[in-house]
Amino acid sequence: MRDTPWWLAIALSGGLAVALGAFAAHGLQGQLPARLLAAFETGVRYQMWHTLAMLGVLAWRAGQPLRGQQLTLGLWALGMLLFSGSLYALALSGIGRLGMITPLGGVAFIAGWVMLAFTALRAQSASGKT
Numbered sequence: 155m156r157d158t159p160w161w162l163a164i165a166l167s168g169g170l171a172v173a174l175g176a177f178a179a180h181g182l183q184g185q186l187p188a189r190l191l192a193a194f195e196t197g198v199r200y201q202m203w204h205t206l207a208m209l210g211v212l213a214w215r216a217g218q219p220l221r222g223q224q225l226t227l228g229l230w231a232l233g234m235l236l237f238s239g240s241l242y243a244l245a246l247s248g249i250g251r252l253g254m255i256t257p258l259g260g261v262a263f264i265a266g267w268v269m270l271a272f273t274a275l276r277a278q279s280a281s282g283k284t
Contacts, residue, residue: 157212160227164208167234171202174242182245190245197241204230204263211270222273229266233259 175198182191208230215223237259244252 157215160208160212163231164205164212167201167205167208171198171205174198175202186245190248193241194245197238197245200263201234201238204234204266218277220273220277222269222276226266226269226273229262229269233262233266235259236262 175195178191178194178198182194186194208227211223211226236255240252240255240259244250244256
């Protein structure tokens with residue numbers, strides 16, 4: 155299967171999001187200031203939502219592979235790394251400057267959603283359906 159690396163990455167991302175969410179709830183509770191704990195939890199939430207969205211794109215790709223789907227997946231993976239990763243690092247280290255990376259991840263997430271829309275529109279016009 156040509157998408158095996160994506161399936162593996164998504165499986166690992168989902169498992170990691172669950173583990174990090176549990177870590178936040180049980181290991182970080184009372185250990186971090188509320189604002190840093192909230193930042194960590196935001197990273198977990200965005201990682202899980204985009205992991206689920208990636209599952210949907212891969213399911214669509216199984217029946218109708220399109221080039222834009224790969225770019226969507228890549229942008230969301232980059233978004234998880236930059237957005238969620240920077241929030242995890244910020245919360246655990248307390249280094250506020252790491253927060254400057256977070257918006258870049260947000261831009262990658264948004265770009266992925268825009269690419270998904272373009273891909274869907276292209277697929278619809280290519281099939282001749284409205």
